[in-house]
Amino acid sequence: MSEVKGLDVAIMGREFRVACPEDEQEALLASVDYLDRKMREIRDSGKVIGVERIAIMAALNITHELLNTRIAGSFDIGEFKSRIGSMQAQIEQAMADQDDLF
Structure with missing residues (x-):
């Protein structure tokens, strides 16, 4: 597990300190950049x-984008992660079965 640290970010010229695990800082910074662009x-x-x-309108627009992506593309990240986990379990089981052969 990654250590949680404070990260200083700026949105529309305002500074905020956000707690974030080190391994998620890059994704957070991308999110901050996206939100800042939308608000501007x-x-x-x-x-x-x-x-x-402006923040409320940006939140509504981003939520609308997310929901349209899920509906139009029939893409649900939760379902996607679940399917990946299931495939990983099947691969691990198949590999374990192969180990028994040798």
Whole structure:
């Protein structure tokens, strides 16, 4: 298990300290970059004013993207992880069976 450390990030010029395992820092930074870009796009459109409203609109847009990806692509990350785990168990069982042959 990776050690959890504080990581300083900036979103729309505001600094935040976020607890994050070391092995997930790269993914967190990518997420921060994505959120920052989405929020700036909304702010720059001029249709939404106020950081709180911009954050809510960004959250709604990102959630909409996620749900559309799941529905349109029939892709569910939880199901995907479950299937990978099942395949891994089957491979490990097959390898164990092969060890018994020799």
